[in-house]
Amino acid sequence: MPERPRRRHAAPGRNTDDSPAANAPVEQIETAAEAHTRCGFIALIGAPNVGKSTLINALVGSKVAIVSHKVQTTRTLLRGIVTEGNAQLIFIDTPGIFAPRRRLDRAMVSGAWTGANDADAVAVLIDAARGIDQETAAILADVAKLDRRRILVVNKVDLVEKPTLLALVKDAIDRASFVATFMVSALTGDGVADLKRWLAAEAPAGPWHYPEDQIMDAPLRQLAAEITREKLYLRLHQELPYQSTVETTGWKELKDGSVRIEQTIFVERASQRKIVLGRNGQTIRTIGAQARREIAEIIEQEVHLFLFVKVREAWGDDPERYREIGLEYPTE
Numbered sequence: 331m332p333e334r335p336r337r338r339h340a341a342p343g344r345n346t347d348d349s350p351a352a353n354a355p356v357e358q359i360e361t362a363a364e365a366h367t368r369c370g371f372i373a374l375i376g377a378p379n380v381g382k383s384t385l386i387n388a389l390v391g392s393k394v395a396i397v398s399h400k401v402q403t404t405r406t407l408l409r410g411i412v413t414e415g416n417a418q419l420i421f422i423d424t425p426g427i428f429a430p431r432r433r434l435d436r437a438m439v440s441g442a443w444t445g446a447n448d449a450d451a452v453a454v455l456i457d458a459a460r461g462i463d464q465e466t467a468a469i470l471a472d473v474a475k476l477d478r479r480r481i482l483v484v485n486k487v488d489l490v491e492k493p494t495l496l497a498l499v500k501d502a503i504d505r506a507s508f509v510a511t512f513m514v515s516a517l518t519g520d521g522v523a524d525l526k527r528w529l530a531a532e533a534p535a536g537p538w539h540y541p542e543d544q545i546m547d548a549p550l551r552q553l554a555a556e557i558t559r560e561k562l563y564l565r566l567h568q569e570l571p572y573q574s575t576v577e578t579t580g581w582k583e584l585k586d587g588s589v590r591i592e593q594t595i596f597v598e599r600a601s602q603r604k605i606v607l608g609r610n611g612q613t614i615r616t617i618g619a620q621a622r623r624e625i626a627e628i629i630e631q632e633v634h635l636f637l638f639v640k641v642r643e644a645w646g647d648d649p650e651r652y653r654e655i656g657l658e659y660p661t662e
């Protein structure tokens with residue numbers, strides 16, 4: 331049997347109990363409560379592609395959220411957990427906020443605001459290179475109305491000069507008030523430790539919600555599906571990734587300590603299925619190999635991954651698909 335991972339992600343099954351403490355052994359929570367601990371929930375929100383998921387991974391120090399160069403990568407809320415001194419920080423990764431068109435877009439954007447409203451504090455990310463465009467301005471206007479402690483995080487500072495940065499910060503704080511401002515590069519790690527330290531010092535007093543070694547809260551089967559979707563995003567171009575969704579349909583622990591995982595990639599048209607499969611199945615094989623390697627690394631078990639591609643016209647209007655992604659189905 332392989333050793334269990336020391337840094338735990340979560341249980342392989344679906345999390346039916348939504349309460350944060352659901353996975354924590356009782357004695358651990360009580361011990362933490364006695365030791366004057368702090369615990370804060372911080373939602374990371376911002377426009378698509380500003381680097382929210384990259385920042386979560388940098389804060390946690392391990393990959394818990396998928397990242398791609400395309401917009402609208404994150405679809406659902408995900409928690410990355412960090413323990414810093416006597417504080418536990420629970421970061422909530424959210425989908426990017428933009429003007430939604432499709433039903434899926436509406437579900438994602440409304441999920442992002444739910445994440446913000448459920449947190450103690452909201453870290454608003456803006457992309458230093460992109461500046462305050464119309465989309466960012468709209469988010470800042472909405473953020474100004476949020477009844478939450480707000481922190482401004484200017485990300486991607488590796489891409490711009492200092493004077494540009496300072497002008498950007500000034501513009502942002504004219505639009506919404508913030509209790510603190512940080513300039514970071516989630517990619518290089520610049521400024522990330524400072525941000526973490528400050529949040530730990532500011533977190534409200536209270537018991538920890540998770541055991542010390544847990545680094546994320548999402549069912550492993552969902553994370554495994556996300557990893558395959560990330561490989562799809564990285565491999566395929568144009569609109570195709572947005573018209574696909576990945577679900578883990580089978581997860582079986584085998585006697586030899588390995589695990590057999592089955593996943594279905596849903597696309598909307600037969601022509602898209604062909605693209606995902608590629609000539610002689612070459613594309614899906616590459617995606618499968620990359621996903622398998624990464625899932626195995628995360629769960630620290632050998633993985634046999636079986637991918638199926640199904641055409642499901644208008645899956646974007648199928649409530650069952652939303653349940654699998656972990657989103658509320660918008661009825662209009």
Ligand SMILES: Nc1nc2c(ncn2[C@@H]2O[C@H](COP(=O)(O)OP(=O)(O)OP(=O)(O)O)[C@@H](O)[C@H]2O)c(=O)[nH]1
Nearest residue numbers: 378379380381382383384398402403404426516517
């Ligand atoms: N140069 C630079 N690139 C970054 C930085 N942070 C993130 N990126 C890149 O920005 C792109 C988007 O990153 P994500 O973390 O997926 O962005 P996101 O905000 O989670 O995007 P959505 O989930 O689509 O809303 C990726 O190509 C990252 O590598 C940074 O600090 N500097």
Ligand SMILES: [Mg+2]
Nearest residue numbers: 382383403404
């Ligand atoms: Mg993301």
